[in-house]
Amino acid sequence: MKEGDSITEVVKEITSEQVLLYAKASGDFNPIHVDAKFAEGSQFGRNIAHGMMVAASISESMSLTFGASWHASGKVKIRFRSPAYPGDTVTASGQIKKILPLDEGTEIRCSVSVTNQAGEAIISGTSSVIITG
């Protein structure tokens, strides 16, 4: 693993069914996500996916790349730049920017993002993980 390497890409299709499942799993029933009539009158004109549901693909990408270290030492800082809509295909990806030796292991810092099928950034930010042993 070296600076410049990509982390494991994760591709998801966003569906209305999944948005509803996420609302039930998270307890977030904000009508912007689950009420079509409310969403029609919003600035988006239709339902949008929960940001944290889309952000889960970044965590999945980090977990697939760095395994259990992500669960015990992962950090992420993200900005939700624009919404994902049901019907969108989103891709979480990232790149290793810095590898830093620490007393307790190695810290790996990455840039991360989620883009839609048009290549527009939906989420962008940074993440890091400490690998020990």
Add this chain to the structure above:
Amino acid sequence: MDSKKHDEKIRYADLEIGTIVSKQSYLLDRESVQKYILAVEDSTNSTVAESSNIAPPMSIAALSLRGVVNDLNIPGGTLHIGQELSFLKTVPVGMYLECEAVLSSNSVRGDFRFMVVDLSVEDDVKEHVMKGKSTIMLPVDISD
């Protein structure tokens, strides 16, 4: 995962920095974790969660935000615009977790109120398993 719901209207302008906006205890049971994994189609499920009984870290984050959404009675039209998370410890399914959310910023810019909430989650031995910071944006006309 169960949380008390509030119907009372909250005047967000009156919320002071340092206010504990939510404090909830949850059992991270297998059914709730499975629901979460199904919703996000987490492919690490088979490699991590099932074999080692470890919950996906973002399911802990979702749990901590659940209390904020319910207890702050977040109005429709609120947008989640930023999130920071630090995962500090693996969390096995079946763990009782205590989630606390404290208001750390509350300001108005233009037509929107921006609120920052600091999140912390402790396990049943009072060790932090996650810390975070959520930034949300509410239209002033529905939040004040």
